[in-house]
Amino acid sequence: MSVYGVHKLLKRIQRDASFRERLATDADAALGEYPLTSEERAALLAGEVGVLNRMGVHGYLLNTLARYRAFGMTPERYMERIRA
């Protein structure tokens, strides 16, 4: 269950519109509020959802990135990368 910080972040993105704005303007600072490993942080910033999936992030929460275009994610890119 090492990806707890990622799951918590994804839930916040689902629930908090002002957090989504902060994420869009200053992702570094917004991510600083969450206990992420350097690998998790790098994968999030790069939108590497396939890597996050293999780390154990649940797709039900992970697809939040595509829904809200967080970290520049688009549905097309998400579908392409989730199997990567």
Add this chain to the structure above:
Amino acid sequence: MAEIVAAVGVPHTPALPAEVARQGPGHPAAQLFSAIKDHLDAVQPDVLVIFDSDHLNSFFLDNLPLLSVGVADHTSGPNDGTPAMPRYDVPIHEALAQSIRGHGINQGFDLAVSQEFEVDHSILVPLHFLTPGMQVPIVPIFIGGIVPPLPLARRCFALGQMVRDALAAWPDALRVAILASGSVSLDIGGPLAPPGQIAGVADAAWVDEVLDYLRRAAHDDLLNAATADRLARAGNIGGELLNWIALLGALGPRKPVMVEKLMAHGDGFAAWRWD
């Protein structure tokens, strides 16, 4: 004695209320929900006991029960922004919920409790279509079908059997319907969704296999087939089948009066009647 008078299994796809609002009663899911509603209306239940998997909306990973009962006088929701749904307040039959939980613990089920909680689309989409007046009190029994490791199929079946016994031990006359909420095969945001879809049916053959077990009341065959690995291959939401399996435990070896498939989301609609 509380008497089980019907059981129904339905999906809870959150897109359905908006789709049906747009397309009207001709929408295939609207027609199937309507057929299920007719079965429920015909038996006039006093209570709906619901087997459901919360989607990390009532509970989160800071404190995640595997099996739990909502013991409160009401709940509300949806708390996850389901499109085109009003906010509902739903009565809970608190005394019956408490009794089922106590009976379960005495039978060896370590049931967690929640006395204050909201619910998400997985309870309210079915109720939106089946009891839109929210006049029938519910007893929500939560099975952790979303985050692996999942409870075993046989354990969930036994949970349903326990609920049947708990109802039989209830001192007053009460007409109970059982509701199982969930898809049979679905992957959301994972690598098993079909190419070009973020969410979709991971394993169409599994849906047919499961519905065939239901039609034949081949419950033991279903329990043998529904291994953790098999459920995982049905998608990251495939564990919702455990809610249906708990329902089967509650109703015993009985054939359904209706089983229909709606493959768009790996869904089944089924009804069992006692009359």
